[in-house]
Amino acid sequence: YVFENRRKIFPIDGRIKVTLIGFEKSAGPTHSFRAYFAVGKDPSGRSRAMAVEQIPDVLAGLDVNASHLLADQVRSLAPRTLSFPELVTALDAELASTLTAAGVPLGEAGWGLEFSQELNVTKDSHRFREAPQDGDKWLPVLAGENIYLLESHADASSVSRWIARRDFMSSPTRRHNGRSASDYHRVAWRDVARATDERTAIAAVIPRDTTCDHTLWTFKGGTLGIDECAALAALMSSFCFDFLVRLRGRTHVNKAIILAISVPPRSRLLALAPLAAAVIRDDAICEALK
Secondary structure, eight states, X not given: OEEEOTTOSSSSOTTOEEEOOOOOOOSSOOOEEEEOEEOSBOTTSOBOOOOGGGHHHHHHTHHHHSEEEEHHHHHHHOTTTOOOOOOOSXXXXXXXXXXXXXXXXXXXXXXXXXXXXXXXXXXXXXXXXXXXXXXXXXXXXXXXGGEETXXXXXXXXXXXXXXXXXXXTTSGGGEETTEEGGGSOEEEEESBOOTTSSOSOOEEEEXXXXXXXXXXXXXXXXXXXXXXXXXHHXXXXXXXXXXXXXXXXXXXXXXXXXHHSEEOOHHHHGGGHHHHHHHOOOHHHHHHHO
């Protein structure tokens, strides 16, 4: 039984989730169990968080309202950690199992992914300027707010920090084959996410000559072609991918979560590139995809 502390049952952070686990000794291994997740929002958009006086009635109705989950479902959805995915209904469990069985974890799908958090607003703050300066090529620093589903905004009116290209290239982690990672199109996605938001996984293809702060993860510039970038961004913007990410119940969409999400084979995903091109509104990116 898992519930959120948004109604301040305990005098601690409202984002904390509380888990009650009951064990019973049996003659053999456990193959199934009941689980109830009072997290997020219901289909009508109302929060599932409850007040302390509601808990006795909820606990009393668990045999009727709790989902019946299989241990094999947990193993397939979280093989490394065996953490309980937030499967609110039996339909959630069935859908998650079907999606997981239909693919392989992204980390094992043959993409050879290299992850990067290009800049840190604290450690790199001395390098930033509020506007481009004379005498060098200046790159806009994108943050989570600068991207949405397959969209990015890198114009001067949308960003508040800039960095000189030579400063960006000063770290070897921001170079690929001697070139700046910013010379390439990249996939970027928001690090911070909440299961109560409209979408949890939010990704886009970002243009050349841009950089990202630590609120955005990227696949390292130069390691993926433009078609691969478009296909992965489309995948990560899909409802199926978003659904599997939301089940993790995390507030950060880090590389461990991304690598664990089950996806179709790479050859099939590349077919998404032309479809993504029809949605992406950046002319330069669309031209590169032709």
